[in-house]
Amino acid sequence: MNLAKKHIKILILSIIIPSIFFAIFILTVIGGTYEEYIGVLSTYENSQEEFLGEGEDEIQAGIVKGKRTSYPSRDNPFFFSSKYNPFVGTPNGPPALTHNCTWYAYGRFAEILGRKPVGLPVGNADQWYPSCTAFKKGRTPKLGAIICWRYIGVSYGHVAVVEEIKPNGDIVTSNSGYRGGKFWLQTWTKKSGYQGGIYVLQGFIYQPKEPDFTPSGTEISSSGVNGNKIANTAINLAWPAGTPKSKYSYKGGSATSMFKSTFNKMYPNHTRWGAGSKTGASCDVFVGTVVRSTGYDTKYPRGFQEQLPHVQKSSKWKRVKGFDENNRSVSMLKNGDVIFYKRTTGSVHTLIYYNKNGSEGRIEAGYRLTYGHVAPGRASLQKKLNARNIYKLYAYRAD
16 A cells, blocks of 8 residues: 555656756746747737827728739739839849739839839838838828838738728738739738738838829719810810811910910919910810810819819719720710820820710810810720820719
């Protein structure tokens, strides 16, 4: 019996003593690692508190116009031309690689902006946010912005682009990865602070304030009397179809006398403007003069960057249903529709579509190129709208 008790004591000691030594090992050897982990966890939680704290901008829900849902095609200059993307031809971009988060984010940011984003960083992803000074930054998501993360315990980090902001504040990003996935969409929740795992949010690099995103307002597919008034006024103020270009050319030509007198009334301070704008050789000035003079929208501004936001927000204008850079058919337009488009070069244009008595075409002017004139022909207009360098296209109709 005593022998059995002795064996039990030996068994207990053989279990307890190694356990004590193992505990000491954990506390002394691994303890430092544990403290480091707790420190990282605390940093992560603090970053969430900072993000969700007071004073943040209101989150605006929406979707980037032309939301990217797939890997870019090889003919897309923003991704595959060194003219627009400095990663092309380097070890971190094509042709050396066919995908990389920094190369992709740079190209997508440029694609939305419509030009090369001079000043956007070109280093490792984790250095973009702290080093960027050319664009505004913050911790509130905005459409088209670059979201920047650093990694816990790993170099480089990750960057992606905000394609969609949901009404609850969650975001959808488009991504590419270094020798990883070529392209994927990912949802990050507002509740998580747009971070998780080894991803720690640094912040967002914002697009400049340009009207490059989804137009707001009700869509419309019908036409009305105001559209007819706009088209008729434009035709009356412009050089008629068949006029020699020498008459409406900025070099040697002039605006019609009817346009000049109307222009002076609609924009009495235009003599302070520069170059062709003060004489009417500018697309936005021509369209603005036409619209104002109809009496339909007397607050219609000049300047593409003012006119597009104006029609997006005004109750007087409705976006033409289904007409955009992905569907450019002239058949969707009605008499008096105002068209806006932006080219990959960064230049912009606005014009008026007309369809009168079976005759179709456009009425337009060009900055320091032409004064207002009628350019007839449906095929000619369709060819103009089909240009490959047009990457944003809108049409608005007087309601």
